[in-house]
Amino acid sequence: xxxxxxxxxxxFCSSMALTAAPYKIAKYKQLFKTIELLETTVKDKDVELLHxxxxxxxxxxxxxxxxxxxxxxxxxxxxxxxxxxxxxxxKVLKRFTFSNPGKCESSCESYEKKTPKEFLKSFAKLIKQx
Numbered sequence: 001x002x003x004x005x006x007x008x009x010x011x012f013c014s015s016m017a018l019t020a021a022p023y024k025i026a027k028y029k030q031l032f033k034t035i036e037l038l039e040t041t042v043k044d045k046d047v048e049l050l051h052x053x054x055x056x057x058x059x060x061x062x063x064x065x066x067x068x069x070x071x072x073x074x075x076x077x078x079x080x081x082x083x084x085x086x087x088x089x090x091k092v093l094k095r096f097t098f099s100n101p102g103k104c105e106s107s108c109e110s111y112e113k114k115t116p117k118e119f120l121k122s123f124a125k126l127i128k129q130x
Contacts, residue, residue, distance in 0.1 A: 028127055031092075031093070031096055031127050032124055032127050032128065034089055034092050034093060035093070035120055035123050035124045035127065036124065037085070037089055038072075038075070038086070038089045038090070038093070038120055039117060039120045039121070039124075040082075041077055041078055041082040041085055041086045041089065042075050042076070042077070042078060042086070042116045042117065042120065043075070043076040043077060043078045043079075043116065044078075044115055044116050044117045047075075047076055047115070047116055048074055049113035049114060049115060050071040050074060050075075050113060050114060050115075050116060050119040051067055051071065051108045051109060051110075051111040051112070051113055052067075052071070052111055052112060052113065052114040052118060052119045052122045053067050053068065053108075053111045053122065053126065054111070054112070054122050054125075056104075056106075056126070057104075059103055059104050060104035060106055061098065061126075062098060062099070062104070063104040063106060063107070063108070064126055065096075065098045065126070066108070067108035067111065068093075068119075068122075068123045068126065069093060069094060069096070070108060071108075071119055071123075072090055072093045072094070072123075073090070073094070075090065075116050075119075076116075
């Protein structure tokens with residue numbers, strides 16, 4: 001009887017782990033597609049350069065994602081035709097949450113400033129890493 005209970009608990013735990021992983025993968029794939037969509041609608045000329053985290057160390061992933069989320073708020077749509085798509089895409093990126101415990105000594109301002117398209121390419125690269 002004990003073996004049966006242990007087996008059932010083990011089966012339940014392993015099935016929960018297997019269902020959690022595909023959800024996260026799907027979430028990151030959707031986020032990656034959202035960033036790619038934003039790249040086509042973002043204004044890239046005569047705009048403010050943005051602090052762009054590149055190759056952050058493991059402990060700094062949360063800081064890097066936070067910097068990207070703050071940076072997306074400064075992005076502007078290319079023109080009025082893409083404004084609604086642009087706004088929806090920004091909302092999706094603002095809702096994205098990433099939890100990674102770790103301490104990071106760097107801040108957003110410590111990263112180099114780049115154009116919005118380079119900023120979004122680095123964001124997409126970070127999401128692929130995660």
